[in-house]
Amino acid sequence: MTEIALEKFFRLEVEDSSDFGKEVALKELRETPKNVLTGLKRLKYLLENETNIPKDMPKNNEIWLMNFLRLCKFYPESAKEKILCHLELKKKFSNFLKNSEIIDLKDPKGKNSFYVLKQRDQLGRRVIIQKIEYWTSAVDKYELFCTFDAIINTLRLEPDTQINGIVVIMDMKNMSFSQVLQMTPNFAKTLTDYLSAYLPLRFKAYHIINNPAILQPFIKLAIQLLNEKYRQRALVHGKDMKKLHRHIAVDCLPECYGGCGKDVEVESSELFDIAKMYTDDFKTFQECERIH
Numbered sequence: 086m087t088e089i090a091l092e093k094f095f096r097l098e099v100e101d102s103s104d105f106g107k108e109v110a111l112k113e114l115r116e117t118p119k120n121v122l123t124g125l126k127r128l129k130y131l132l133e134n135e136t137n138i139p140k141d142m143p144k145n146n147e148i149w150l151m152n153f154l155r156l157c158k159f160y161p162e163s164a165k166e167k168i169l170c171h172l173e174l175k176k177k178f179s180n181f182l183k184n185s186e187i188i189d190l191k192d193p194k195g196k197n198s199f200y201v202l203k204q205r206d207q208l209g210r211r212v213i214i215q216k217i218e219y220w221t222s223a224v225d226k227y228e229l230f231c232t233f234d235a236i237i238n239t240l241r242l243e244p245d246t247q248i249n250g251i252v253v254i255m256d257m258k259n260m261s262f263s264q265v266l267q268m269t270p271n272f273a274k275t276l277t278d279y280l281s282a283y284l285p286l287r288f289k290a291y292h293i294i295n296n297p298a299i300l301q302p303f304i305k306l307a308i309q310l311l312n313e314k315y316r317q318r319a320l321v322h323g324k325d326m327k328k329l330h331r332h333i334a335v336d337c338l339p340e341c342y343g344g345c346g347k348d349v350e351v352e353s354s355e356l357f358d359i360a361k362m363y364t365d366d367f368k369t370f371q372e373c374e375r376i377h
Contacts (some may be wrong), residue, residue, distance in 0.1 A: 094326060095180040095203040095351045097360055101245040105209050107124070110155070110248045120159040125150055128163035137169055142373060148242070148366075149373040153283060155247045160248045166372075167285075168374075174283040175376050178275070181227040182234055187367050190357035198224075199232055200350040201240070207334040209249035210289055211240050214350065218259035226267050230279065232353055239360045242370060252333065258295035265300055273307040292329055293321045294342070310372030 102110060110116035125147055132144040144150075150164075152265040158162035163181075177181050197219040220229065239248045280288055281365060293304060308319045322328040324342035338344025351359070360367070 093173065095201065095356075095359060097239070097363060098243045098245055099363060099366065100244075102216065102248055103209075105249055106245040107247045109209060111252075114155050114248065115159045116155065116248075119150075122156075124154045124161050124164070126160045128154060131161060131165045132168070135165065135169070136214050138172060140374075144373070146369060147204075149370050151244075152241055152247050156287060163376040165322070170282055171285055172376070173309045174278060174372055175374065176331050178230075178279070178283070179376060183231065185355060185359045187235065187239060187364050190239070190253060190353050190360065193353065196354065197352060197354040198229060201236065201353075201356060202337060202346075203337060203349050203351055204251060204337055205245070205249065205336045208289075209245060211243075211249075212250045212333065212337065213247050214254045214256060216256045216258070217264060218256075218309040220264060222263065226272060229273075235284060236353055237284065237355065238371065239356065239363075239367065242363060242366055246286060252290045252292065253288075254292045254329075254333075255292060255296075256294050257297060257300065260295075260297055260300065262299075265297070265303075268300060270306060273303060274310055277307055277310040277315075288315065288334060290319065290366075291315075291319045292332065293319070294326070294329060295324055298322060304352060312325075 107116075128150055129144055132138065132142075137304075153164040154161070157167055198216055199217070200214040202214070204214055213233075215229075215233070220226075221343050240251065245256070280291065296304060304321060308316055308321075312321060320328070320332065329342060334343045337345050337346065338350070339349050
C-alpha cells in the first residue's frame with residue numbers, strides 16, 4: 086500500500102482523502118463510486134422519512150452522511166440506525182456531551198490531559214493520548230468527556246480519519262488514589278457506551294499503559310462491559326512499551342513511550358489554534374446533530 090508520510094507539523098486534512106485512504110476505503114469499507122452514490126441517496130431518503138429525529142435537522146450534509154456511511158461500510162440502513170443511536174446517547178449524556186464547539190479546545194477542561202500526535206500512525210490512524218497525571222481534582226471526570234468529544238468532532242472533519250479511524254492511548258502514570266476512587270462501575274458503563282455505541286469514528290484500539298495494580302478490577306470490569314469486537318481492541322500493557330510498539334510504530338510515538346519522535350504531540354489548546362480556521366465547517370457539521 087501507499088506509504089504514510091512523516092509529518093513535522095500538525096494540520097487538519099479536510100480535503101479529499103489521500104491515496105492511502107482511498108485504498109483502505111475500497112478494501113475495508115466498500116467505498117466505490119456506485120456505493121457512495123446509492124448510499125447517500127438511500128440514507129437521505131431514510132432520514133427524511135424517520136419520525137424519531139427532528140424534522141428541522143439538516144439531512145443533506147454529505148460530509149456528515151459520509152461519516153456514518155463509512156462507519157457502517159456503506160450500508161444505509163445500518164448508518165441510519167447508528168445515527169439514531171448516536172443522537173439518543175447524546176441526549177442521554179447531555180450533561181457532558183453538549184453541542185461541542187471548536188472553542189471548547191481553547192481553554193479545555195483538564196488542560197494538558199489530551200494530546201493528538203502530529204502524524205498518523207503506520208496505518209493512517211489518528212492517535213489521541215490522555216495523560217491522567219494532569220487531571221486535577223478541580224475537573225470532574227465527566228468534564229473530561231467535553232474536551233475529548235471536541236477533539237473527536239474536530240477530527241471527524243478529516244476524510245482520512247473517517248476512513249482509517251482513531252487509536253487512543255490512556256497513560257495512567259502517577260495516577261493518584263483519589264483518582265482511582267472515581268473509577269466507579271457507573272463510570273465504566275458510561276465510558277464503554279461512549280466508545281462502543283456513541284463514538285462517530287472507527288475506534289481501532291484502546292491502549293492502557295502505566296496502569297497501577299490497584300486499578301486492575303476497574304479495567305477488567307470496563308473491558309467486560311464491551312462487546313466482543315471492542316473487547317479485543319482494549320489492550321493493557323502496563324509499563325511494557327514493547328507491547329505498545331507491536332501496534333504503533335516507534336517512528337510515530339514520543340520518546341516517553343520508547344518512540345523516536347521529538348515534539349510530536351499537539352495539546353488540545355494548541356489544536357484550537359489550528360482548527361479555528363475551520364469553524365464554519367465545524368458548525369455546519371454539528372448542526373446535523375444538535376440537541377436542544
